Amino acid sequence: MSSQFRLLRERRFLPFFLTQFLGAFNDNVYKNALMVLITFQAARLGADSPGVLVNLAAGVFILPFFLFSATAGQLADKYEKSRLIRATKLLEIAVMALAAVGFARMSLPLLLVVLFLMGMQSALFGPVKYAIIPQQLADDELVGGNALVEAATFVAILAGTIVGGLLVMGEAGPGRVAVAVLGIALLGWWSSRAIPPAAAADPGLRVNWNPVTQTREMLRFMLEARTVFAAIVGISWFWFYGALFLSQFPGFAADHLGGDERAVTLLLALFSIGIGAGSLLCGRLSRGRVEPRMVLPGAIGLSLFALDLWWASPAAGAFAPGQELAALFSRAEVWRVVFDLVMIGACGGFFIVPLYALVQQRSAPAHRARVIAGNNILNALFMVGAAAMGAGLLAARLAVPQLFLVTAVLNAVAAAGLFASEPAFRRRSAAPTSHPGPRRLP
Numbered sequence: 001m002s003s004q005f006r007l008l009r010e011r012r013f014l015p016f017f018l019t020q021f022l023g024a025f026n027d028n029v030y031k032n033a034l035m036v037l038i039t040f041q042a043a044r045l046g047a048d049s050p051g052v053l054v055n056l057a058a059g060v061f062i063l064p065f066f067l068f069s070a071t072a073g074q075l076a077d078k079y080e081k082s083r084l085i086r087a088t089k090l091l092e093i094a095v096m097a098l099a100a101v102g103f104a105r106m107s108l109p110l111l112l113v114v115l116f117l118m119g120m121q122s123a124l125f126g127p128v129k130y131a132i133i134p135q136q137l138a139d140d141e142l143v144g145g146n147a148l149v150e151a152a153t154f155v156a157i158l159a160g161t162i163v164g165g166l167l168v169m170g171e172a173g174p175g176r177v178a179v180a181v182l183g184i185a186l187l188g189w190w191s192s193r194a195i196p197p198a199a200a201a202d203p204g205l206r207v208n209w210n211p212v213t214q215t216r217e218m219l220r221f222m223l224e225a226r227t228v229f230a231a232i233v234g235i236s237w238f239w240f241y242g243a244l245f246l247s248q249f250p251g252f253a254a255d256h257l258g259g260d261e262r263a264v265t266l267l268l269a270l271f272s273i274g275i276g277a278g279s280l281l282c283g284r285l286s287r288g289r290v291e292p293r294m295v296l297p298g299a300i301g302l303s304l305f306a307l308d309l310w311w312a313s314p315a316a317g318a319f320a321p322g323q324e325l326a327a328l329f330s331r332a333e334v335w336r337v338v339f340d341l342v343m344i345g346a347c348g349g350f351f352i353v354p355l356y357a358l359v360q361q362r363s364a365p366a367h368r369a370r371v372i373a374g375n376n377i378l379n380a381l382f383m384v385g386a387a388a389m390g391a392g393l394l395a396a397r398l399a400v401p402q403l404f405l406v407t408a409v410l411n412a413v414a415a416a417g418l419f420a421s422e423p424a425f426r427r428r429s430a431a432p433t434s435h436p437g438p439r440r441l442p
Contacts, residue, residue: 004144004283012136013145015194019085020129021152022188023092026181027118028160030099031061033168033177034111045108053108058387060112064119065380069126070214071207073373076128077366078205081135081198088125089189095121096185100178126376131369134360135198140288142357147283150353151276154345158272162265202366218374221367227292230422231358232375234295237414238352240382241302244390244407245271245344252400256314257334262325270338274345281346282353290357292425294350299415301347306408309340313401358424 007013038045038053076084095117102110129149137145167176208214222229246268253263282294314333328334363371393403419425 004141004147004280007137007141007145007148011194012196013148015191015196016085016132016136017148017152018191019089019188019195020125020149021156022184022191023089023122023125024153024156025160025163026092026096026184026188027122028157029164029167029177029184030096030118030181031057031115032161032164033173034115036165036168037111037174038108045106045111057112057115060115061119062380062383064116064123065126065376067211068120068123069373069376069380070211070218070370071209072124072376073127073218073367073370074205074207074214075124076131076369076373077201078203078207080200081128081132082192082195083197084128085125085132085195086189086192088121088128089185089192091121091124092118092185093182093189096182099181103174103178106174123376127369127373130356130360130372131201132195132198134365134368136196139290139361142361143286143288143290143353144283146356146360147279147349147353150279150349150356154272154275154279158269161268165261165265201368215374215377218370218377221364221371222374224364225362227422227424228359228362228371230418230424231292231355231362232371232378234355234418235352235359235375236378236382237411237418238348238355239379240386241407241411242348243383243386244403245306247387247390248400248403251394252313256400257328257337259325259328263328266325266328267341270341271345274342274347275349275352276345277342278346278349279353280349282350286354290361291354292358294354295425296415296419298347298349298351299411299418301343302351303408303412303415305340305343305347306404306411309337309344310401310405310408312336312340313404 008017034057035054038057095114098117099111099114101107102114133145133149134142163180164177167173167180208217222232249267249271250264253259253267257263259266278298282298286294312333359371359375360368390403393406394400398406
């Protein structure tokens, strides 16, 4: 089996890969620029409570996934997918043009409206993003293709977060961000123009615009195949786990490592690099087969390394605040934290890649996008639950390392339930489908 990286030389994958990477990158450039602006330049925006606004902004971005995912899944099943992707990229250009106006006026309400519209555009793009992969790739390429997409997504999150924070600094920062996000959106549309056609799965579908009744219908589709539903629950659990960890990095870096904003970025980088490396290694070791059993080592590692991170974490206040990165790396205990975070990310890659491939392979093609839209809604619910649990445990005076311990234990329970309830995760490989693979394009 040739390397998964050969897909990056083929038209049926490369334009889509670039389009989704640029979209994730742009989301995070804008989101982090806005967070930094609210946190450090609140006076310019007329913001009185920056802490409250940062949490409000997180909710503003995730709300559209509940409101629009049901419609997005139907549209992705009804229409030809490359055309739909180009439409979402045109919407992104319009949204980023509005963002430029918001930055020019330093209007916080307008910038929050843009954040909501970005969430809407992401919600519309999500189902078609994952539904087009099994149409453009053969069954023996699914894991490799998903590995590349997941690795690129977390690299985009990391790079976008760093770039957004750097660009927004200084008096001219908002203007630089406005130019950047609009330029990235234009690049995304340009790359989407080369995506080959992917036929509509159900062109006769009548769109139900009621998100409540359509969400119930998507749940019925998700439950049609028990393996698919189990995989979706597993994916949602991973986003719960990841959201809980990522949200603790600022507090962990400041209180337990004595670091500053650069230390927070370092923790995010370690986690993202780990997920990227784990995703690619999973794709390589799968040798073209969708291997549900590869979820098991990922699940075990997510608990073991989180437990070790709890054990290895320095006590709060053990080190003076505001230390340079060089000072942090001079301490042996920090290298253990580095190792644990990279390994948590790598195990996350092993956990998530087979699950996405399994959903794509086992879902009925006629409503695959609606199943993925349902997955996105469940993901959002789990992430909201993670935020609520994290806030509640911190309010109960648990330290951040103790949250890592709680997460490790919960992960062990969730993984045990997943493997006990679904035999597919104990078998060697998923049964192949009748999908013969795409026509090869140059």
